[in-house]
Amino acid sequence: MMKFSQFNSFFNYEDRKIGYNxxxxxxxxxxxxxxxxxxxxxxxxxxxxxxxxxxxxxSHLIEKGFLVNIDEDEIEKVKELSRKVDxxxxxxxxxxxxxxxxxxxxxxxxxxxxxxxxxxTNTTLISVVKLIENILVxxxxxxxxxxxxxxxxxxxxxxxxxxxxxEDIYPKMKERNVNFSSGFTTNGLLINQEMLDSCRxxxxxxxxxxxxxxxxxxxxxxxxxxEKGSYDEIVNNIxxxxxxxxxxxxxxxxxxxxxxxxxxxxxxxxILDDEDKKxxxxxFHEVWQEQKDINxxxxxxxxxxxxKGFNSIYKGVNLDTVRNSCYADKNNHATINYNGxxxxxxxxxxxxxxxxxxxxxxxxxxxxxxxxxxxxxxxKNPPCLSCKILPICNGGCSQQAIEHEGIEYCIHNFDExxxxxIIKDKFMYAIS
Ligand code: SF4
Ligand code: SF4
Numbered sequence: 001m002m003k004f005s006q007f008n009s010f011f012n013y014e015d016r017k018i019g020y021n022x023x024x025x026x027x028x029x030x031x032x033x034x035x036x037x038x039x040x041x042x043x044x045x046x047x048x049x050x051x052x053x054x055x056x057x058x059s060h061l062i063e064k065g066f067l068v069n070i071d072e073d074e075i076e077k078v079k080e081l082s083r084k085v086d087x088x089x090x091x092x093x094x095x096x097x098x099x100x101x102x103x104x105x106x107x108x109x110x111x112x113x114x115x116x117x118x119x120x121t122n123t124t125l126i127s128v129v130k131l132i133e134n135i136l137v138x139x140x141x142x143x144x145x146x147x148x149x150x151x152x153x154x155x156x157x158x159x160x161x162x163x164x165x166x167e168d169i170y171p172k173m174k175e176r177n178v179n180f181s182s183g184f185t186t187n188g189l190l191i192n193q194e195m196l197d198s199c200r201x202x203x204x205x206x207x208x209x210x211x212x213x214x215x216x217x218x219x220x221x222x223x224x225x226x227e228k229g230s231y232d233e234i235v236n237n238i239x240x241x242x243x244x245x246x247x248x249x250x251x252x253x254x255x256x257x258x259x260x261x262x263x264x265x266x267x268x269x270x271i272l273d274d275e276d277k278k279x280x281x282x283x284f285h286e287v288w289q290e291q292k293d294i295n296x297x298x299x300x301x302x303x304x305x306x307x308k309g310f311n312s313i314y315k316g317v318n319l320d321t322v323r324n325s326c327y328a329d330k331n332n333h334a335t336i337n338y339n340g341x342x343x344x345x346x347x348x349x350x351x352x353x354x355x356x357x358x359x360x361x362x363x364x365x366x367x368x369x370x371x372x373x374x375x376x377x378x379x380k381n382p383p384c385l386s387c388k389i390l391p392i393c394n395g396g397c398s399q400q401a402i403e404h405e406g407i408e409y410c411i412h413n414f415d416e417x418x419x420x421x422i423i424k425d426k427f428m429y430a431i432s
Contacts, residue, residue, distance in 0.1 A: 002047050003069075004047065004066070005066055005068045006386070007065075009388050009389070015032070017034075018427055022388060022389045022391040023065055024065030038050065038061070075390070081323065093145050094333045095131075096149075097147065097165070098350065099149065100119050100153070101114060101338060102115060102118050102156060103151065103153040104153055104190070105189075107212065119161065120160075124339065124340045125161060127340060127359050127363050131334075131365065132147075142178055145179070145180050146180075146181050147182040148327075149182070150335070153187055155195070158195055181206065184204070185346075187230070188207065191241060192240075196246065210222075210250075210253055213253070213254070214231075214265050216261065238280075248279060248280050249283050253287050254284060254294070255287050259297050259301070263301055266310070282305055284298055286298065299425065302314045303428065303432075306428075306429075314429075315425060322391050323392075326397040328345040329378070331375060340359045341359075342357035342367070344356055344371065345397075357371055374399075383410050387419075389423070395409065
């Protein structure tokens with residue numbers, strides 16, 4: 001006996017019905033008549049009859065995960081998957097390092113407190129290297145190591161902190177036969193050819209660089225001085241990275257003010273040749289202070305970028321927070337702040353009171369109770385357990401779960417139409 005999966009959703013696309021199962025993370029395209037037959041069978045609780053009338057369709061629905069065994073505990077399946085993703089991967093480790101909390105920009109929405117004199121001491125730098133050495137020795141099954149640079153603006157201390165660490169550990173990665181990759185979350189202003197040359201020989205392959213809209217808007221937000229914006233220099237530096245075959249994800253921060261001219265960014269990248277474009281993607285994010293629902297406007301622009309051949313990621317593709325959970329949710333990740341304090345989430349403050357551990361001089365992390373709380377935070381929000389997109393959402397991330405402890409919440413405001421928007425975007429991406 002089969003049952004209709006909890007994780008099914010349907011929406012209209014042109015003259016078809018599109019079905020999506022969030023656990024299978026797969027679509028089916030149905031004629032409206034078939035969809036009606038299915039709905040009637042579900043309403044009348046008579047899937048057996050559907051099998052008799054239309055056995056092929058019935059088998060197709062099973063194959064695609066829309067019908068599951070009646071005894072199947074669908075929530076348990078998602079829990080198992082999530083445990084496997086967050087706790088079961090011994091072959092991978094991701095370390096994030098904040099070389100500084102200082103930044104050369106002052107963006108209005110930046111949640112981090114810039115700490116002018118913040119930089120890593122030599123003692124902390126040595127402890128970081130020891131930590132990495134320990135990971136290489138202790139994690140026998142380790143195959144892949146990813147090192148992320150965050151901050152503050154990590155490139156402010158490229159020569160003092162980043163380069164010495166990379167030069168020390170990269171040969172060790174090769175010696176141990178570990179696939180090493182490394183990337184920067186940066187505002188992109190300080191990138192130059194010499195830096196890229198050094199990055200290339202030390203295993204760096206990725207940059208995430210933010211634009212706050214097209215030139216005029218970006219320059220109002222991201223500037224070194226009021227007279228001097230940064231848009232053109234940053235766009236040139238992105239081109240430079242692409243020419244040097246570094247992957248670049250351009251994060252587009254969007255607010256209501258940004259939207260009008262956002263499409264003009266296309267003109268600054270369409271000139272790239274196809275080879276360079278292969279290394280580029282655009283990732284669209286509404287800034288968290290945006291109150292107005294601007295989804296439709298953003299979606300239109302995303303579609304335009306996609307039509308022009310740019311790999312463009314919006315909320316639908318971004319939302320896959322069970323299979324692709326945040327690094328902070330996983331036990332094979334740590335964020336080391338410039339002062340040796342250890343965190344998980346990189347999207348909140350790095351105040352000492354929020355630290356989840358400390359890095360000792362012998363290169364060991366001592367986690368505290370905040371870490372334990374994070375690692376046990378998932379599957380405690382009742383609305384998620386009955387939600388049709390639980391397998392791709394589950395309340396977002398561990399940080400969301402912690403911040404809503406004891407409060408029922410939905411990161412999509414309990415709005416079913418928002419969930420459909422996400423699924424539709426996934427579909428549009430799949431067919432783009
Ligand atoms: S807010 Fe959530 S998704 Fe973002 S870094 Fe923190 S834990 Fe990860
Ligand atoms: S946060 Fe909302 S959309 Fe996400 S799984 Fe929970 S109830 Fe569903």
